[in-house]
Amino acid sequence: xxAIELPNPRRLALSVVLGQAAVTVIxxxxxxxxxDVHAAISALLxxxxxxxxxxxxxxxxxxxxxxxxxxxxxxxxxxxxxAKVAVVIVLFVVVLKTMKVVPLAxxxxxxxxxxxxxFLLFDGRGRAQRDPRKQLRAAHEK
Numbered sequence: 001x002x003a004i005e006l007p008n009p010r011r012l013a014l015s016v017v018l019g020q021a022a023v024t025v026i027x028x029x030x031x032x033x034x035x036d037v038h039a040a041i042s043a044l045l046x047x048x049x050x051x052x053x054x055x056x057x058x059x060x061x062x063x064x065x066x067x068x069x070x071x072x073x074x075x076x077x078x079x080x081x082x083a084k085v086a087v088v089i090v091l092f093v094v095v096l097k098t099m100k101v102v103p104l105a106x107x108x109x110x111x112x113x114x115x116x117x118x119f120l121l122f123d124g125r126g127r128a129q130r131d132p133r134k135q136l137r138a139a140h141e142k
Contacts, residue, residue: 012120013058019116020051027109031102039105046106049091050113057084 024047032040061080095101 010058010062013054013062016117016120017051017055017058019120020047020054020113023113023116024048024051024109027105027112031105031109035102035105038100039102042102042105043109045095045099045101046108046110047113049088049095050110052091053084053087054113054117056087057081 024044027047028040028043031043057080059080060083061077063076095106
């Protein structure tokens with residue numbers, strides 16, 4: 001049996017946050033170029049909400065205590081997801097109640113950040129599958 005070794009989950013989750021922040025900046029620059037500063041700020045807010053939620057999830061779900069026990073890891077993951085949903089809801093409510101935003105720029109940037117998650121997830125899995133040394137090491141450990 002060959003096992004596939006995935007990257008460190010905490011590192012992968014933090015990579016998602018950094019990638020989302022980069023996509024947010026790109027969306028803001030594109031919004032500024034296409035529309036104006038108000039659209040750019042809206043894009044920063046939308047992407048920032050997603051990045052902040054992913055950071056909350058990474059910190060809660062992949063803390064040091066989560067890796068010590070499988071049941072604790074599952075509880076931590078669900079707690080991280082709950083924290084992520086709570087952060088998204090609270091930040092969207094705060095932004096929409098207190099600011100006048102450009103909805104297309106804000107939601108477009110928020111949605112664009114989801115691509116980072118899927119790209120890094122599949123890229124990390126693909127790297128592990130392409131590295132024959134990791135596959136052999138995992139097979140010999142079994």
